Amino acid sequence: MADKTYPKWAKPALEFGPILAFFVAYLLLKDRSFEIGGTEYEGFIVVTAGFIPVFLISMAALWRLTGHLSRMQAVTAVLIVVFGGLSVWFNDPRFFKMKPTMIYLLFGGVLGIGLMRGQSWLQVVMDGMMPLTDRGWMLLTRRLMLFFFGLAILNEAIWRTQTEEIWVYFKTFGLTAAIFVFFITQGRLFKDHGLPEDDEG
Structure with a gap:
C-alpha cells in the first residue's frame, strides 16, 4: 500500500x-x-x-x-x-485541554529515556527522513525533548490562565507554528551534521 x-x-x-x-x-x-x-x-x-x-x-x-x-x-x-x-x-472540558500536555510529556519522556540509555529513539523513527550523523541525532533529540517539555508547560499555563477561546486558537495554530519554527531554527544543526544524500550510513 x-x-x-x-x-x-x-x-x-x-x-x-x-x-x-x-x-x-x-x-x-x-x-x-x-x-x-x-x-x-x-x-x-x-x-x-x-x-x-x-x-x-x-x-x-x-x-x-x-x-x-x-x-x-x-x-x-x-x-x-x-x-x-x-x-x-x-461533561468537563478540562480533560481535553490537558491532552496536549500529556502528549508532549509522553513524547519528551520517551526521548529522555532513550537519551539516558545513550540512544536517539528519534533516529529510529525518522532516520529515513533526515540523514544526520549520530551526534546530530543526539543533539536534535535532546533539543526536541526539551522543546516537548516546554510545550507541555506552555499548554498548562494557557488553558489554566486564559479563556477557552484563546486556548482553542493556541491549540489550532500556536502549537503547529511552534513545531514549524523549532525545525526551522535547527537549520545550523542540519547543515553541520547532515550526511550526503547518497551516504547509506
Whole structure:
C-alpha cells in the first residue's frame, strides 16, 4: 500500500483537516448549549465529541492511503480518544485541554529515556527522513525533548490562565507554528551534521 500514488494535498488534508474542522465547529457552537439525554452540554463538549470520530476516520483514511501510521500518530489517536472521551463522559472540558500536555510529556519522556540509555529513539523513527550523523541525532533529540517539555508547560499555563477561546486558537495554530519554527531554527544543526544524500550510513 505504501507504493500507491496519491495527490500531494491528500496527506496534509487528512492530518490537519480534523484540527481545522474542530476550530471552525468551535467558533460556530462556542456560545451555544445542547441538552442531550437530559444533560446540558456546552458547545465545546459537543465539538469535542464530534472531533473524536472525525479524527479516527481521518487516521484510518491516512493509513489506507499511505500504508502506515507513525507511532506519534497512533499514540495521539489513543490520547484523543481517552481524554476527549473523559471530557464528554464527565461533561468537563478540562480533560481535553490537558491532552496536549500529556502528549508532549509522553513524547519528551520517551526521548529522555532513550537519551539516558545513550540512544536517539528519534533516529529510529525518522532516520529515513533526515540523514544526520549520530551526534546530530543526539543533539536534535535532546533539543526536541526539551522543546516537548516546554510545550507541555506552555499548554498548562494557557488553558489554566486564559479563556477557552484563546486556548482553542493556541491549540489550532500556536502549537503547529511552534513545531514549524523549532525545525526551522535547527537549520545550523542540519547543515553541520547532515550526511550526503547518497551516504547509506
